[in-house]
Amino acid sequence: MYRKLSLFALAAFLVMAFNFSPALAAKYYAAQNDFTETSVQVARYNWAQDSIEGCVYKENGVENSYYVWTKLAVQKWRQALREYTGNQEAWSFTARYVRSEAALESCDVKFYIYDTYKDFPDYPARTGAYTSVTFNEGESGLDARVYLAPLVLHGDGKTEIDLPTYAFRNSAVHEAGHVLGLGHMQSKKGYLMSPQFDFWEAKDQLPITTLELDALVDVYGTDGFD
C-alpha cells in the first residue's frame, strides 16, 4: 500500500513538473517533433555585436500589413531566443520602418518589400523571397538584405501566386532565420528552414522550434549575438 501511494505521489509530481517545464509553457517556439532531421545547417557568417538593427522599406503599392508581418517575424526570433535561453536582456534584433531605400543603408539588415517578384534585383534568377548576406569591407561587419514580395512565381515558372497571409509571414520568418545564420534543411518541405513552403498543404505558418534555436545557441551561446 505504501509503495503504491509513493508511486502515485511520484507520478503526480512528474505531472506537475511537466506542467511547469518551460518547453510546454513556451509561447514563441514549439518543441520539434519531426525527427527526420536532427540539426539545422548553419551559414559561415555570424553576428558579433550586441544588437542587430533591421529596417523595412516597402514600395508604395504594398499594404502596410506586410510591413507589420515583417516586423513581427523579427520580433518572433527575438522573443523565441529570449524565451528559450531565459535571457530577456539579450538577443536584441529589431525592425523599424523607413521611408526610402536610401534610408536602409545605415541599417544592419535591409528588408525590401516589393509589389512583385519582378522588382527583385536578382530577377529573373530569383522569383521568390530570398536573403543575401555579405561581409562588409568596412568595420560594420555583415550586410544583410532580405527581399520579400506578396506576389511570387510558382516553381513551375509561370503561375503567379498572391501569397496567403500565413505563407508571406512564413517566408518572412524563414528569411530572418537566414539573416541570423541558419541554412537550409535537406528536406524540401516541412521544416521552417526547408527550402520550400507548401502552402497548399500547410494551413498555417510553421513555428520556430527547438531545432532552429539549438542551432543558434550552438553558434552564439546563450547570452546573445556578441
Ligand SMILES: [Zn+2]
Ligand atoms: Zn531559404
